[in-house]
Amino acid sequence: MHLTVVIPTYNEAENLPKLVPALFQLPIPDLCLLVVDDNSPDGTGQLAESLAMEHPGRIQVMHRAGKLGLGTAYIQGFRMALQNGAQAVAQMDADFSHPPEKLVELIDSLECCDAVLGSRYVPGGAVDERWPFWRKGLSAFGNLYARTILQLPVRDATGGFRMWRRDTLEAMPLERIRSNGYAFQVETTYLAHHLGFTFREIPIYFADRRWGQSKMSLRIQLEAAIRVWQMLLEYRDLTTNR
Numbered sequence: 001m002h003l004t005v006v007i008p009t010y011n012e013a014e015n016l017p018k019l020v021p022a023l024f025q026l027p028i029p030d031l032c033l034l035v036v037d038d039n040s041p042d043g044t045g046q047l048a049e050s051l052a053m054e055h056p057g058r059i060q061v062m063h064r065a066g067k068l069g070l071g072t073a074y075i076q077g078f079r080m081a082l083q084n085g086a087q088a089v090a091q092m093d094a095d096f097s098h099p100p101e102k103l104v105e106l107i108d109s110l111e112c113c114d115a116v117l118g119s120r121y122v123p124g125g126a127v128d129e130r131w132p133f134w135r136k137g138l139s140a141f142g143n144l145y146a147r148t149i150l151q152l153p154v155r156d157a158t159g160g161f162r163m164w165r166r167d168t169l170e171a172m173p174l175e176r177i178r179s180n181g182y183a184f185q186v187e188t189t190y191l192a193h194h195l196g197f198t199f200r201e202i203p204i205y206f207a208d209r210r211w212g213q214s215k216m217s218l219r220i221q222l223e224a225a226i227r228v229w230q231m232l233l234e235y236r237d238l239t240t241n242r
């Protein structure tokens, strides 16, 4: 299955040059990367271009004018990956929070479901023990909140390490997605579930980033809290087609 991994970046100059070799050493034939960079002030975009020269035909770089948010970065990235013929599309952070080697398990699992989630909240999964209490609590609460209100059949609805089958993404009305932060992950889960697609969750250990800075903010958290209720209303017209 031809896999493209979409990696949104904003100031990941310390991480990207380490992540790329970690991905290319995986036993996944024809693996391609698509970096979506938002004109990072630290030069991640140019770095990505030189990595692309080192790996001809395997890395594509999308440059956007400025920090436009994770949600739109993924949507543009998904579209481009589909256009390029990817049979499976993965999403992952550039900061090593998502263990690259787990991509192998994700792609194997995609044989028997429509989307695979790298999950912190199934047995065997965990978040970094160095995360402060408030961050652990916020993540657990955010998940419970979204899962309960939207009745999602998954334990980790806010995680960003995922793999989609081509036909799953093609069936989703990506143009209707308005969330940009964590809510983006919830919204795609809700959409796919609403359309009758099935998930599998693979346990992952979510390590805190070692280099660079998190872009998580109060604004992103508030957006997520409100968006969940809006989703309930906005997608009432979508029915299960499977």
Ligand SMILES: Nc1nc2c(ncn2[C@@H]2O[C@H](COP(=O)(O)OP(=O)(O)O)[C@@H](O)[C@H]2O)c(=O)[nH]1
Pocket: 007, 008, 009, 010, 011, 012, 036, 037, 038, 067, 068, 069, 070, 073, 092, 093, 094, 095, 097, 209, 213, 214, 215, 216
């Ligand atoms: N292109 C793009 N990437 C972003 C943006 N915000 C965050 N990212 C990237 O998305 C991934 C997740 O963001 P991160 O700051 O690690 O969030 P955290 O893991 O929740 O702390 C990282 O690879 C970031 O570089 C954005 O506005 N645009």
Ligand SMILES: [Mg+2]
Pocket: 093, 095, 097, 209, 214
């Ligand atoms: Mg991160």
